[in-house]
Amino acid sequence: xxxxxxxxxxxxxxxxxxxxxxxxxxxxxxxxxxxxxxxxxxxxxxxxxxxxxxxxxxxxxxxxxxxxxxxxxxxxxxxxxxxxxxxxxxxxxxxxxxxxxxxxxxxxxxxxxxxxxxxxxxxxxxxxxxxxxxxxxxxxxxxxxxxxxxxxxxxxxxxxxxxxxxxxxxxxxxxxxxxxxxxxxxxxxxxxxxxxxxxxxxxxxxxxxxxxxxxxxxxxxxxxxxxxxxxxxxxxxxxxxxxxxxxxxxxxxxxxxxxxxxxxxxxxxxxxxxxxxxxxxxxxxxxxxxxxxxxxxxxxxxxxxxxxxxxxxxxxxxxxxxxxxxxxxxxx
Amino acid sequence: xxxxxxxxxxxxxxxxxxxxxxxxxxxxxxxxxxxxxxxxxxxxxxxxxxxxxxxxxxxxxxxxxxxxxxxxxxxxxxxxxxxxxxxxxxxxxxxxxxxxxxxxxxxxxxxxxxxxxxxxxxxxxxxxxxxxxxxxxxxxxxxxxxxxxxxxxxxxxxxxxxxxxxxxxxxxxxxxxxxxxxxxxxxxxxxxxxxxxxxxxxxxxxxxxxxxxxxxxxxxxxxxxxxxxxxxxxxxxxxxxxxxxxxxxxxxxxxxxxxxxxxxxxxxxxxxxxxxxxxxxxxxxxxxxxxxxxxxxxxxxxxxxxxxxxxxxxxxxxxxxxxxxxxxxxxx
Numbered sequence: 001x002x003x004x005x006x007x008x009x010x011x012x013x014x015x016x017x018x019x020x021x022x023x024x025x026x027x028x029x030x031x032x033x034x035x036x037x038x039x040x041x042x043x044x045x046x047x048x049x050x051x052x053x054x055x056x057x058x059x060x061x062x063x064x065x066x067x068x069x070x071x072x073x074x075x076x077x078x079x080x081x082x083x084x085x086x087x088x089x090x091x092x093x094x095x096x097x098x099x100x101x102x103x104x105x106x107x108x109x110x111x112x113x114x115x116x117x118x119x120x121x122x123x124x125x126x127x128x129x130x131x132x133x134x135x136x137x138x139x140x141x142x143x144x145x146x147x148x149x150x151x152x153x154x155x156x157x158x159x160x161x162x163x164x165x166x167x168x169x170x171x172x173x174x175x176x177x178x179x180x181x182x183x184x185x186x187x188x189x190x191x192x193x194x195x196x197x198x199x200x201x202x203x204x205x206x207x208x209x210x211x212x213x214x215x216x217x218x219x220x221x222x223x224x225x226x227x228x229x230x231x232x233x234x235x236x237x238x239x240x241x242x243x244x245x246x247x248x249x250x251x252x253x254x255x256x257x258x259x260x261x262x263x264x265x266x267x268x269x270x271x272x273x274x275x276x277x278x279x280x281x282x283x284x285x286x287x288x289x290x291x292x293x294x295x296x297x298x299x300x301x302x303x304x305x306x307x308x309x310x311x312x313x314x315x316x317x318x319x320x321x322x323x324x325x326x327x328x329x330x331x332x
Numbered sequence: 333x334x335x336x337x338x339x340x341x342x343x344x345x346x347x348x349x350x351x352x353x354x355x356x357x358x359x360x361x362x363x364x365x366x367x368x369x370x371x372x373x374x375x376x377x378x379x380x381x382x383x384x385x386x387x388x389x390x391x392x393x394x395x396x397x398x399x400x401x402x403x404x405x406x407x408x409x410x411x412x413x414x415x416x417x418x419x420x421x422x423x424x425x426x427x428x429x430x431x432x433x434x435x436x437x438x439x440x441x442x443x444x445x446x447x448x449x450x451x452x453x454x455x456x457x458x459x460x461x462x463x464x465x466x467x468x469x470x471x472x473x474x475x476x477x478x479x480x481x482x483x484x485x486x487x488x489x490x491x492x493x494x495x496x497x498x499x500x501x502x503x504x505x506x507x508x509x510x511x512x513x514x515x516x517x518x519x520x521x522x523x524x525x526x527x528x529x530x531x532x533x534x535x536x537x538x539x540x541x542x543x544x545x546x547x548x549x550x551x552x553x554x555x556x557x558x559x560x561x562x563x564x565x566x567x568x569x570x571x572x573x574x575x576x577x578x579x580x581x582x583x584x585x586x587x588x589x590x591x592x593x594x595x596x597x598x599x600x601x602x603x604x605x606x607x608x609x610x611x612x613x614x615x616x617x618x619x620x621x622x623x624x625x626x627x628x629x630x631x632x633x634x635x636x637x638x639x640x641x642x643x644x645x646x647x648x649x650x651x652x653x654x655x656x657x658x659x660x661x662x663x664x
Binding site for chain 1: 456458459460461462463464496511512513514515517518520521522524525526527528549552554556557558559560561562563564565568569571572574588591592594595596598599602
């Protein structure tokens with residue numbers, strides 16, 4: 001099958017490359033530890049040119065053979081590769097934003113091979129406290145593209161757990177509003193660099209009960225004092241023999257995710273004026289999405305589904321929107 | 333003037349030693365970087381005995397000359413020296429607790445000099461989420477001892493800012509209830525180990541306006557989404573040119589302290605059933621207390637005063653309560 005597009009998900013720590021055929025079908029894929037903070041600078045020959053540019057080297061490492069085979073195949077990339085620390089900074093697309101708006105904001109960088117790499121912009125929301133995403137917009141459009149045509153225009157709440165989780169409200173295929181929570185990165189910092197980590201004994205397996213206990217505390221009356229205070233209970237329950245060392249990390253994870261979802265539910269209710277919470281679609285790492293799925297259920301969110309292959313589908317959708325590949329016939 | 337007591341404030345990172353005369357008057361004082369996590373283990377001769385015990389070595393370093401001059405002077409110590417990682421673990425005194433309760437829970441450790449060092453217990457509150465303090469109880473009793481006799485029985489809200497800030501309600505000289513917030517330690521971890529620190533440019537001087545802006549955000553409508561989310565604004569305001577790098581650390585400090593106080597005010601109102609907040613007395617590091625004082629004022633706390641010399645006064649009060657030194661005549 002003839003490949004149509006090389007699609008790159010190029011973040012801070014990793015580079016995932018997809019070779020896509022007609023209609024976005026995945027023909028081949030690779031994952032390299034070549035995020036924009038992990039690039040090589042050892043000069044090497046790339047397509048007849050010596051270069052020490054880490055982006056060139058990583059692109060060649062990831063898909064030099066694909067490019068050798070089809071030198072004119074279009075290349076698209078999303079994520080931190082378009083940030084100020086990336087290959088070229090791509091100005092944010094202002095929200096609310098549809099796929100066509102984001103596609104129109106793409107910026108190209110010319111590789112030594114003579115091909116253009118099309119970099120996807122992130123989305124900037126000019127709220128009182130501004131919000132930004134870079135990479136998640138592509139996943140959201142990927143999810144939308146995978147929905148049945150007749151349900152694409154309904155309002156959706158999309159959760160993208162990660163170091164910084166994003167919660168996006170999508171209306172009529174437009175990213176209408178989104179919020180960011182630093183829960184994941186703060187959890188990691190608390191475990192590695194505060195007193196809470198000193199008594200943790202981290203095992204390989206996920207302790208569901210400890211996690212759900214933490215969520216329960218965040219949602220309880222005691223949780224109303226806020227996460228800056230309840231986090232200390234991971235220590236004080238340990239000191240008083242009520243939380244074994246092996247359970248402390250998952251308890252803390254549940255506690256912090258619980259506070260995130262408690263706050264999210266409150267602002268959603270306040271914004272909508274309705275008590276009922278919307279169903280959620282989660283996009284992201286499988287294990288982390290399982291944690292959020294359990295916590296969402298405890299937090300009275302009515303239904304949670306998981307999206308698959310959102311990034312590669314989103315890159316395909318944006319390439320279609322930008323005219324880099326042909327629109328498939330069945331999409332009318 | 334004849335010394336009556338050696339009083340030690342022995343925490344995680346430092347050891348402060350006070351030589352106290354009649355009525356707790358400070359005759360001499362020293363501060364060493366000999367907290368319980370910074371002890372030496374190089375064997376040395378102490379009062380004719382070779383020892384590699386870091387606590388013995390630090391005690392000798394801090395006040396060997398005082399002990400040589402008065403070998404039978406009583407010695408009292410509060411803080412982490414009585415923790416599981418300390419010289420000897422002192423079981424917590426259960427709260428609510430008065431000075432007499434804490435004094436009755438002291439445990440002694442015999443030094444190679446043949447003297448007993450009296451270790452002050454912390455206080456443990458058996459609430460649904462338990463709470464512990466170790467050292468702050470002594471400061472609270474020191475503050476109470478410095479109040480005019482006729483005002484000692486009034487209800488007080490005492491704030492003890494630090495890596496872990498404590499907020500204690502004291503009624504009739506009894507520590508009735510307290511809460512812990514990990515704000516200080518989490519702020520340090522966020523600055524040193526998350527993406528927020530990468531764009532911070534930290535100067536020597538305190539940027540009051542940036543700090544108060546952060547407090548204002550925490551107290552605003554936007555702040556109701558909680559600290560896990562608003563913290564990201566230190567980055568997103570920076571990315572959009574609305575918060576210079578030099579202001580980001582103090583903005584974040586104000587934001588986090590603001591969230592602490594917003595949550596504190598809510599639980600105080602919920603517990604008391606009254607809208608009016610109580611006046612506050614702050615105990616602790618001067619610069620940090622100034623930050624809290626500014627934030628408390630923005631948060632509608634009606635009056636804030638600062639306590640001086642609370643630790644040495646508290647150690648004196650506990651030594652009096654334990655009968656280690658004579659009760660001064662004027663205290664009837």
